[in-house]
Amino acid sequence: MSFxxxxxxxPSRILVRGTxxxxxxxxxxxxxxxxxxxFPSAYITxxxxxxxxxxxxxxGIADDIISFxxxxxxxxxxxxxxxxxxxxxxxxxxxxxxxxxxxxxTAWLARIPMRAGYPTDMRGLLLNIKVPLTQxxxxxxxxxxxxxxxxxxxxxxxxxxxxxxxxxxxxIPLREELLNSGKNELxxxxxxxELPLFCLCPGSVNSDAKRWPVDYFAELADLxxxxxxxxxxxxxxxxxxxxxxxxxxLMQNRGSVNLAGTADVVTAMAVMKLSTAVISNDTGSAHLxxxxxxxxxxxxGPTSPGAxxxxxxxxxxIQGEAPCAPCRHFRCPVPGQPCMRSVEPGTxxxxxxxxxxxxx
Numbered sequence: 562m563s564f565x566x567x568x569x570x571x572p573s574r575i576l577v578r579g580t581x582x583x584x585x586x587x588x589x590x591x592x593x594x595x596x597x598x599x600f601p602s603a604y605i606t607x608x609x610x611x612x613x614x615x616x617x618x619x620x621g622i623a624d625d626i627i628s629f630x631x632x633x634x635x636x637x638x639x640x641x642x643x644x645x646x647x648x649x650x651x652x653x654x655x656x657x658x659x660x661x662x663x664x665x666x667t668a669w670l671a672r673i674p675m676r677a678g679y680p681t682d683m684r685g686l687l688l689n690i691k692v693p694l695t696q697x698x699x700x701x702x703x704x705x706x707x708x709x710x711x712x713x714x715x716x717x718x719x720x721x722x723x724x725x726x727x728x729x730x731x732x733i734p735l736r737e738e739l740l741n742s743g744k745n746e747l748x749x750x751x752x753x754x755e756l757p758l759f760c761l762c763p764g765s766v767n768s769d770a771k772r773w774p775v776d777y778f779a780e781l782a783d784l785x786x787x788x789x790x791x792x793x794x795x796x797x798x799x800x801x802x803x804x805x806x807x808x809x810x811l812m813q814n815r816g817s818v819n820l821a822g823t824a825d826v827v828t829a830m831a832v833m834k835l836s837t838a839v840i841s842n843d844t845g846s847a848h849l850x851x852x853x854x855x856x857x858x859x860x861x862g863p864t865s866p867g868a869x870x871x872x873x874x875x876x877x878x879i880q881g882e883a884p885c886a887p888c889r890h891f892r893c894p895v896p897g898q899p900c901m902r903s904v905e906p907g908t909x910x911x912x913x914x915x916x917x918x919x920x921x
Contacts, residue, residue, distance in 0.1 A: 569675060569717070569718065571603075573602070574603065574651060574652045574654075575596065575604070575605045575654045576606050576627075576650070576668070576673065577593060577606070577608065578608045578609075578656070578658060578664045579593075579607055579609035579613065579658055580658055582767070582845060583848060585703070586613055586848075587845075587849065587872075588702075588704045588731065589704075590620065590730070590731045590733070590852070591708055591730050592708045592711045593620070593623075594622060594730060595708060595711040595723070596714070599714060605622070605623050606625040607625070608626075608627045608664075609627075611628040614628040615825060616827065616830075619735070627646060627647070639663065640663055640666050654674070654675040654677065655668040655675070656711075656714070657679075658710065660678070660679055660681050662682045662683055662684045662687075664678075665682075665684035665687040666684070675690055676690065677690035677692065677710065677713075678690075678691075679692050690717055700868075701868065702872060703868045708729060731873050732851075732852060732854050735830065739831050740831050742831055743828055743832045746824060747835065757789055757917075758791065758837050759794070759837055759838055759839075759840065760838075761778060761794070761796070761839075762795075762797060762839065762840070762841035762847065763778045763801070763808055763842065764805075764844065764846070765843065766800075766845070768863070768864075768889075769893070770862070771842050771843045771863055771901075773860045773904065774901060777909075778808045779809070779812045782808070782817055783812055784906060784907070785910070786814040786816060788910070792816065794817070794820055794836070795808070795817060795820065796821060796829050796833075796846060798821060802822045805819045805821050829846075830849050833857075837917050838855070838856040838916060838917050839855050840857075840860070842859070843862075843869075847859040847871045847876075850876075851875070855875065856877070856917060858878070858879060858912055858916060859878050860878075860879055860904055861881060861887075862883075862886055862900035862901035863886055863888045863893065863901075877912070879904055879908070880904075881900040881904040883903060884899075885899070
């Protein structure tokens with residue numbers, strides 16, 4: 562099927578294959594919102610991992626969500642299992658934000674008539690709306706990588722572009738009951754949402770090298786408590802609970818709270834929204850803070866902010882330096898983790914003060 566001579570009919574049932582990672586999901590939000598603008602009357606279904614389903618529900622963008630978990634059979638069996646679910650929905654367009662052969666193959670198996678995405682990972686033959694991946698797109702922030710897909714769809718379906726030059730919007734407005742849930746979580750831990758509150762996110766699921774040293778997190782937490790009367794909340798996954806307990810054991814002050822594994826992604830976002838600032842490694846938590854419109858400072862070392870820094874008006878970065886950085890190693894091969902060690906707690910503390918205390 563080719564759409565080079567005439568535009569196809571506008572789709573009424575659209576499937577969007579979201580990304581697998583939290584940070585990428587937040588960065589794709591402006592493009593998902595644009596799909597809703599392009600096709601206001603279409604029934605839109607999000608296809609994403611079960612771990613991200615609750616976040617998609619909070620956005621309110623999609624009419625339906627198809628999720629899958631780690632027990633779905635892996636890359637060899639999952640396409641055939643997913644095919645049955647997709648066929649029953651009678652989609653006429655699938656938009657692939659995830660760059661993987663599997664998702665394109667699954668959409669092809671399901672015989673979805675229009676299949677749009679970048680022709681990467683040897684999947685060009687499976688797509689019939691192929692979005693050109695230019696060097697200009699590669700040089701931009703990743704939010705525009707996803708928006709380039711929707712820009713191309715607008716051309717294919719001959720839909721006028723968005724009026725004006727509105728900034729890409731990665732925010733997720735939280736309903737009052739969700740914010741109250743975050744407040745109740747804090748109150749149950751004897752924390753006062755009206756007092757200065759700082760969220761620290763010391764984990765990093767996809768790279769040990771991106772973790773700021775535990776003793777530095779402990780020192781920063783003590784500085785926040787001692788010098789600004791801050792309350793400290795640690796956020797993370799259940800797997801990061803022990804890591805955070807190690808940090809808390811190094812602190813001189815004992816007033817911090819560990820919510821790793823107890824606060825789900827939506828509650829964590831509500832707590833971030835209520836906070837004075839979030840300090841995070843280069844991981845999904847930093848992007849979640851940006852989605853919550855909370856001031857967030859992301860610490861970079863083996864990676865660079867570049868195209869994947871949290872995107873938003875309240876997002877800030879600090880970059881560690883070392884002769885070997887950036888390297889993108891999963892574990893630092895150099896003793897002492899020099900790039901992350903170069904970002905001292907006092908430097909981060911002063912940066913946070915500059916972010917949260919307005920100029921006179």
